[in-house]
Amino acid sequence: ETGVTQSPTHLIKTRGQQVTLRCSSQSGHNTVSWYQQALGQGPQFIFQYYREEENGRGNFPPRFSGLQFPNYSSELNVNALELDDSALYLCASSSLRGPRWGYTFGSGTRLTVV
Amino acid sequence: KNEVEQSPQNLTAQEGEFITINCSYSVGISALHWLQQHPGGGIVSLFMLSSGKKKHGRLIATINIQEKHSSLHITASHPRDSAVYICAVNREYGNKLVFGAGTILRVKS
Numbered sequence: 001e002t003g004v005t006q007s008p009t010h011l012i013k014t015r016g017q018q019v020t021l022r023c024s025s026q027s028g029h030n031t032v033s034w035y036q037q038a039l040g041q042g043p044q045f046i047f048q049y050y051r052e053e054e055n056g057r058g059n060f061p062p063r064f065s066g067l068q069f070p071n072y073s074s075e076l077n078v079n080a081l082e083l084d085d086s087a088l089y090l091c092a093s094s095s096l097r098g099p100r101w102g103y104t105f106g107s108g109t110r111l112t113v114v
Numbered sequence: 115k116n117e118v119e120q121s122p123q124n125l126t127a128q129e130g131e132f133i134t135i136n137c138s139y140s141v142g143i144s145a146l147h148w149l150q151q152h153p154g155g156g157i158v159s160l161f162m163l164s165s166g167k168k169k170h171g172r173l174i175a176t177i178n179i180q181e182k183h184s185s186l187h188i189t190a191s192h193p194r195d196s197a198v199y200i201c202a203v204n205r206e207y208g209n210k211l212v213f214g215a216g217t218i219l220r221v222k223s
Contacts, residue, residue, distance in 0.1 A: 033210065037155075042118075042200060042213035056210055088155045092211070103147070103211070107156030 004093050006106035013113050018079045021111070023091035025072035026104040030095055031055070032074035034066060037088040037108075046089075049074050081113045117141050120201050120214035127221050133188040135217045137201030140182065144204045147211065148175050148186045151198040160186070160199075191221045 005024040013019050025032055031050045035043035045058035049068035063079040072093070078085055088110050092103040118139045127133050137146070148160040161168050161175040163184065168175050172191075177184040188195055201214040 035211075035213075040215075042202075042215045043211075045210040045212070048210060058210065090155075090157060092157075102162050103159055105149070105157035105159065107154065110155060 004091060004104050004106040006089075006091055006109050008109060009107065010110045011112070013081050013111065015081055015083060015113055017081050018077065019081060019111060021076040021078075021089050021091075021109045023074045023076070023093075023106055025074070025093040028095065029093035029104065030072050031093065032068060032072065033092045033094070033103075034074070034076045035090045035092070036060070037090060039087070043090055046076065078111075083113050086111060086113045115140065116214070117212050118201055118203055118214040120199075120217050122217060123215070124218045125220070127191050127219070129192060129221055129223045131191050131221075133191050133195075133219065133221075135186045135199050135201075135219070137184045137186070137214055138182060139184075139201075139203050139212075141203070141212070142206035143182075144206050146177055146184050147202045147204075148184070149200040149202060151200060151216065153197075157200070188219075193221045193223050196220050 004026050007022045033048040034046040036046055037043040046060050047057040048055045052068045065077045067075045088108045090108045092105045094103045121136045146163045150158045150160050163177045172189045174187040198216040198218050200216045202211045
């Protein structure tokens with residue numbers, strides 16, 4: 001049983017640049033959710049992907065976008081980076097058959113925008 | 115007001131002490147999760163509850179659906195238990211997790 005792998009683990013970008021973060025999905029899971037965690041706070045839901053389509057979105061602007069691939073892995077793209085985008089980005093895979101199947105989290109990508 | 119509230123925010127205990135972390139929520143839920151986050155950032159799922167009580171080793175999680183409250187207990191605490199413990203809920207309708215702000219636990223030897 002594989003876990004969830006996120007890459008890269010750390011990243012430094014300049015304001016205005018674009019970034020792509022990657023997340024694998026645990027074997028048997030078909031859904032990937034992305035979360036942003038600012039320092040000292042709980043994670044905030046960005047969006048979820050199921051069968052390659054967005055399946056719910058939190059209160060984040062359109063410059064946050066994503067993709068899911070046929071193998072259920074996913075990317076998070078952020079355009080026009082702002083200083084406030086500095087955070088830990090977490091992804092979690094699950095099965096859309098319901099929360100009773102649980103979530104598997106990745107170790108996160110720590111993004112610093114300077 | 116946040117939909118998921120945890121208390122305390124910070125907790126320092128001596129090795130061996132019994133620890134309780136509380137979580138209250140204000141929405142209908144289909145499941146509640148207790149998660150552990152270490153300084154590196156990765157999150158480990160400890161429990162998923164929809165009713166009653168679950169036990170795994172020294173960890174016990176309970177939930178009272180009527181009172182919209184859950185507790186995480188750690189018996190015989192150890193310095194390796196030091197981490198951030200986060201409560202998160204699946205809303206009754208919808209597909210996202212809503213997280214509490216976390217409880218920072220430090221167990222001293």
